[in-house]
Amino acid sequence: MREVALTVTVNGEQISRPVEARRTLADFLRDDLSLTGTHLGCEHGVCGACTVLLDGDAVRSCLMFAVQADGAEVTTIEGLSEGGLTPIQAAFQAEHGLQCGYCTPGFVVSAHAFLAEHPDPSDEEIREALSGNLCRCTGYQGIIAAVKRAASNGSSL
C-alpha cells in the first residue's frame, strides 16, 4: 500500500489520518500538522535540526517515515514550549546559545532528552551529547554554556 492509516499522538493530541508511506515524520509534522518548529537541515540524519521526542527518546524525524510512529507519542519543540519557555530554553537565552535560531529547536529537544537521563553531566559528557547537532553560528560556546547552566540549576524540564 502506498498510503497507510496512521494514528499518532502529537504534543498530546491524537491524530488519525491516512498518510503516504514515504512521507517522512519531519514532513508530516511540518506540512500536515503545520508544526514548523522542527527544521530540515540535511534530510540525511546528520545535522539534528529535525530532532523530536518519540516516546520520550530523542530521534531524527527525517530518518523516520511517519507511519513508523504509529501508536507512538511524539513531542515537538512546540509541545515542549506549550507552557512558556522551559528552564532549558531560558538557559539558552541567558547564555546567547542561539543566533539565527535554525538549529535551535533540535538542540533544545536533544538537550531535554539528554538532561532527563543525565542530570549531572561532566563538561565532556555535555560536549559529546551535543555532538549530534550541528550549528554554524554560535561556535557551540553559548550552547554548551546553556546546557551546563541548565544542569547546574538542577532543572531538566
Place this chain on the structure above:
Amino acid sequence: MTAGRFMGQAIARSEDPRLLAGRGRYIADVVVPGASDAAFLRSEVARGRIVSLDVEAARSAPGVRAVYTAADLNPLVHETAVAGLPEGPFPPKYCLAENDVRFVGDPIAIVIAENRYLAEDAVELIDVDIEPQEPVLDVDAARNGDGALVHPEIGTNTPQVIPFFGDPDLEQAFADAAHVVKDTIVMHRYVQAPMECRGIIADCDPYSDELTVWSGTQSVYGVQSLIAGLLGIGTNQIRVVQPDVGGGFGQKMAIMRDEWAVVLAAKLLGRPVRWIEDRRENLTAAAHARDERIDLSIALDGDGGITAIQGEFIENIGAYQTMGSSGMGAFIAPFLTNAYKIPKVGFASQAVYTNTCGKAPYRGPFLMYAVGIEQLMDAAARQLGVDPLELRRRNVIRADDLPYTLPSMLCFESITPAETLDQAALMIDYDGFRADQRAALEQGRYLGVGISLCVEPSGIAVGSMATEAAEIRMDYTGKVTVAVGSSSTGMSVVTTMKQVVAEHLGCVPDDVNVIQGDTAATPWGAGTGGSRSAVLIGNAVAAASTELRSKLLEIAADALEAAAEDLEIDNSRVFVRGTATKGMSFADVGQLAYHSPDMLSPGTAPGLEASHRFKAPPFTFSNACHICTCEVDIETGRVSILRYVVSEDCGRMINPKVVEGQVFGGVVQGIGGVLYEHMVYDDDGNPLTSTFVDYLLPTAAEVPTIEVGHIESPAPNPLGVKGMGEGGAIASPAAVINAVADALAPLGVRISGSPLGPRQILDMIAAASGQRA
C-alpha cells in the same frame, strides 16, 4: 570605555523566545496559498553538450503543473546584474543551461508540482542526453589556455586579471634583504553551508500591481534589483520580504540562477512557485568558497624587520560565479601588509573559471591577505631562529606608529594589533605553553601554538554599500518603531538596534520595535555582510534616534514651558532637570504630537518622525589576535585543539555577548575549514563530498572553550563602533595552521596551507621522514 545604560550591555536577545519555542518563520515555513513546489533537473556531468532534452513524460506525471527548460525561461530574461555592485565580466546570462552544461549541478530544467515529492518523481522522468566533454578543472591549465573555455562567450578563463604592480624599488628590496622567505600558501575549497539551505517563493500575480517574493536572503534590495532586471519591470513593482533566515555567511547575499528560474517560472505559470533547496544541492550546486592560493614572499632585514612583501594571488571561481566573487584580488592588494609595517608591496592576481560550482562570498572572502602572511611569519621565524611572537612584535604596527599610511594609501588611524598581541599572549600564557611544549616533546608528544593577527577592513562601505538608513518614529502612544534597510540572518540586528535606540532616545529596549527585511516597509539597504551592521546600521539608527530625541524635546519643552536644554529623559519620561514632578511621559508627548497638534506653538512641527542615511568611510578598521594551541597525534593524524584565545578590538561594543558570539562562530568556521571541511572533486569534476556524511562540519566535541578578551579603541564614527562579523573567520585559519605547523616542526614537516585532515597530516609526516606514504 564605560558602558552606557544599554550600549555596551550584554542584554538578552529579544529574538530568542520565539526562536527557542520553534515559532521562527523561515522560508520553508511561509505558506502562500496555491503555491506549487519546484525541483530541478541538474547536470551530472561537469562539462558537456546538451544533445537532447525531452520533458514530455515529466509534464504528464502526477501532480505536475509545469516543466520549463531554457527554451521557456531564458528568452524572458532582460538583465541579470545587481545595480551598483562593481564587477568584472559577468558570466553569461543563462538562467537555465541552454546548449551546454558547465558544472555538475548546473540546472537544466525546473519541474513545478503539487509538492516536492511529486516534483522529484517527475524530474526522474526527464530524458536528457548530454555528450560529455573534457572538463576544465585545473586552475593553471585553465588560465594558461590549455583546454577549453569554461564560458566561451566571455572569451577567456581569467575574467579578472590584475597585472603585476608594485613599488618601483621592490626588486631592490628583495635583492638587499638579509633573508627572503617565500612559499605558496593554499586554501582549499570549502562551502559556506549555513544550517538553513536557500529558499524562495515567488508570487507573480498577473492581476496584481506588485509581485511578491519571499527570499531567504541577506539583501532584500539586492533581490529586488536583480528581479527588476530579470523581468524588465520597475523596482517599485516588486516587494521582497525576508523571513527569518538560518544563516547566510555570504552564500545568501545574491540570488542565483536556480532562484531566477523560480521567479520566471512563477511569472509564466501565473501562480506562486516555491523552491526549498535541499542539502545536497546546497553543498554541490549553490556556491563554493575559498579555493585559492598566493605565491608570497617577504624580505627581511638582519633584525627581522620586514622590508617588502610580494604576492601573486590565483583563485578558482568555478563556473557562473555569484555577484561579488569575480575576483578578490582587488580587495586583497590593499591589505597585503596586514598588521605590520611593511613599506614596499607588489601584487598581481587572477580569477580563473573552471567547470566546478561557482563561488559566492564567504565570511571574509578576502581573508588570504591575513592567512598568507601569518603563515609566512611563522616560517620566517623558524628560518631566522626567532620566536614567532617576537618576530611579530618587531613588525607590528604600534600606537606610536599611528596614524599609519599603508603603501596602498589607506590609513590606519585607530587600531591596536600590538595590544591584542600582548593581551592574547597573556591570556594563553605563552611562555608557560612553550615550557609545556618542550616537556611534552621529551615525552614524544607534539604540541604546537599558532598566532594569527588581523586588521579587518570592517564596515565595508564601498560603492553601493556606502550607506545604510534608519527611519524612526514614535507614535501617538509613545512607542517607537525603527525600520532599517538591511536585515539579520542571525547577527542580532534587532536586539542591538533596540539598544542603540534606547540609549539615544532614553527609553528601554522593550519599547522599541525594529522592522527589517521588507522592501515595502524599510529604506533601501545593501544587505548584511561585510561586517557592516554595527557601523552602518548602528550609526544610522543612532543618528535618527538623536534627531527624534531633539524633536521630542522640542515638543515637550513646549508643553512643559521649559527650555529644551533644561530637559532630561529617563525611562521614557521627559522631565525638567532637578524636578521629579515637572515632566511628561513619551505617551503624553506622542499624544500631543499627533492628536493635538493645535496645542503646539506655531514654530513646532507636529509628529515624531526622523530618518538618517549614514555614509561611512570605505572601511572601518578593527583588529584581533588569535592564539591557538593544539596537540597532534602523529600516529592517527588527529589534531586536538587545546585552547583558543582571541583578543579583539571592535571599538565600542553595542552588546558584548553578540560580539563574542560573532567571534565564536567565525573561529569555529576557521577550525572547521582547516581540519574538517573539504569540498572535493574527482578527476571528472564530480563532487565527492556532497552530503554532511563526507563534508564534515565541526561539532561541540571538536571545539575547545574559546576565550575572548576585549580592547576598545576609538572608531571614526559617532557611535564609536567597528565591525567584527568576519574577524573571527579571517584570523582563525592561520592560527590553526600555524599551531599544527609548530607542533610538527620538530619532525621537519613544512606546512603551506590547508586542508589538514588526518590524511594530509600523515602524508606530510611520512614525506618528511623520507618514507613512502
Place this chain on the structure above:
Amino acid sequence: MKPAAFDYHCPDELAGAITILQEYGDEAKVLAGGQSLIPLLSLRLSRFDHLVDLRAIEDLRGVSAVDGSIRIGAMTTQAHVARNENAAAVPLLARATSHIGHYQIRNRGTVGGSLAHADPAAEYPAVAMALDASLEVAGPNGTRRISAANFFMSTWATAMDPDEVLVAAHFPVWSGSTGWAVDEVARRVGDFAMCGAVCGIQLDGQRVNRAALALFGVGSVPVRARGVEATLTGATVDDLDLPAIGADVAATLDPPGDLHASGEQRRKMAKTLVPRVLTAAIDEAKHA
C-alpha cells in the same frame, strides 16, 4: 531530497515478512531502524518498490540468556542493548554501542539492522566476529544459524538470502577474569571509523587464557586477528611486546583508502590501536 514511492508492509508475524520478501525478491527491502536505509532512500541512491517494516513483530525483540550466550533480538535498539542488564554479560556490546553515531541514532538504530547492513566500518560486526557470535536467520525453509565468520561476505553483503530475515544474534559470554576494549580512529565523535579494534582478554593469573581481537574499517569485512590471538594465548602478560603485536597485525592488513585516510595510513592506525585496546583490556582483566 524525498524518497521515491513504495508499497509499505507491516506484518505482525515473521512468517508474513518472509512471504513478502519471497514474493517480491529484489524489489523488497526490510526496514528495521531505518538509520542507514532511509538516508539512502531520501537521496534516491537506492529504491525499492516494497518496504517490509519489522517493528510489529514481537518475536524480533528481547534480550535473554540462552545456552551460555546472550541472545539479542534483531529489532532491539542500540540504545536498549547498551543499558540492558542481560546484555551487560557481554561488555563489548555496551562499549561498542557508545561509538555508534549519536544517541539520537542509537534510539532508533537496531542491533540486527547494523549486523545485516554489514558496513565495513561498523562496530557490531567486529564484535560479532571477535566473539564468534552466531546469527539466527529465518527464511522460507526455516531457521538456521550462521557463524559470524561466515556471515559477513563483503561490503554491505551478508550470507543471508534475499528472502531471509535476521532474527537474533547470539553472543557468547566469557567467564573468569576478563577485560574488554573498543577503540577507533574517526574524524569526529560518532563518525564512521577509519580504523577500529575490539578485543577481549581472559586471564588466569598472569597468563592469557583466551584472547579475541578484531579490526574494522580496514577491509570489506571485519578482520579477525587469529594469528595474533594464538601468540597471545598462553603468554605471560608482562612478557608481551604489544607494539610488536600491533605491527604484526598491521602487516596482515591491506585496507582500502579514501578521502579520509589512505590504505597505508589505516594500516598505521591499526598498528597504534591494537596495543591500545590490548593494554586496556589486560588492565581491566587484571583488576577483575
